[in-house]
Amino acid sequence: MSEIYINNNGEVRANTGATIQSGNRGHLYGDGLFESLRVLNGKPQNVEAHINRMVEGAKVLKIRIPNYYTAEFFEEKIQELLDLSGITQGGRVRISLDRAVGGTYKPESNEANYFLEVYPLEHNAYTLNYKGYEVDLFMDMRKQNDILANFKTKNALVYVMASIAAAEKQLDDLLILNPKGEILEGSSANLFVVSNGVLYTPGLEEGCLAGVMRMKIINLALANGIKVYECNIMPQNLLAADEIFMTNAVKGITWVGGYRTKRYFNNMSKKLTDLLNKSVVELQENTEEN
Structure with a gap:
């Protein structure tokens, strides 16, 4: 297996030992943002949408x-790491x-520093x-609906605590609520509810993360005649x-089998996963043609 590389604000090095700078404010204070991207066929996916969200979040954090x-700048830097690390199929x-x-x-x-990491994944497609x-439901904490709610900041303790509580309860995940008791998302994914073939998902104004895969699924559904x-x-x-079902940028779609005593189907999850993988193939073919 090839050695894995990172990029620390322009300095490319092997991902061995300490790599971040002493005094890093993300490490000390959670003073920063992050984005997680999927890699398919050795190419990062949805780069522009991720960078747009990161830039908007940076404005909020001043x-x-x-x-x-730009998206082009980060795509070039990411591709360099993927190539150096020998990641030609699935990755993150x-x-x-x-x-x-x-x-x-x-x-x-208030200047910015960036840090890029790449890792291989076993699957080279979105798999259900x-x-x-x-x-x-996660009842110990509520996620505040404030100016940071829609962005992936490094202040992520509500998600960490929800994940720990889920493991303690021997569950796969706990759903996070806002102060009004509305369900927002899982510990690492946006939420969709399906009733009579229609998709329902929390709005950004309720305080959920403005997920890149969330918007991808909304657009895919609408393009295929599914109401959202x-x-x-x-x-x-x-x-x-x-x-x-739940969505995030790396896993794609994760279907939920049960909430307490309620059991669920996964027909829509299967359909949307197929459409998602089809869209990746079509985009790659169009890119190669151009």
Whole structure:
């Protein structure tokens, strides 16, 4: 297996030993953002959508982004790492964007630093889980609906605690609520509820993450004649649903088999996973033609 490489703000090196700078504000204070991307056929997926979200999040955090931090810039840097690391099939990428080193709670600078990591994955397509997830509600904490809610900031303790609580309950995941008791998402994925062939998903105004795969699935569904509504989702809606699935950029779609005593089908999850993989093939073919 090839050695895996990282890019620390322009310095490319092997991913062995310490790689981040002492005083990194993402490490010290969670003062930054991150994006997780899927790699298929050795190519990073949906780069522009991820970079757009990262740039918008940086504006909210008042981190100054250089003009050259474009989708093209990061795609080139990611591809360099994938090639060096010998990742020609499935993989994942993590982009970290942190405020520059210096200061305590009050930073000395609002300039940006980036950090890129790549890792191989076994599957070279979006694959649906064989066994449906078992889920429940996370009641110990609520996710605040504020200016940071739609972005992937490094202040992620609500997701960490939900994941730990799920493991303690021997469940696959717990669903996170906002202060009004509306269901937002899982610990690492957006949520979709299916009733009578219609998709329902929490709206961004409720405080869920503005997931890249969430929007990809919404657009795919609409393009294929499947109705989608963004609305508030309450616990009782789960009990009335025919199907529940979750989405994230790396896994694609994960179907839910049960919520408490309720059991679910996965017909829509299978259909959308097929459409998702088909869209990847079509995009690659169009790129090669051009």
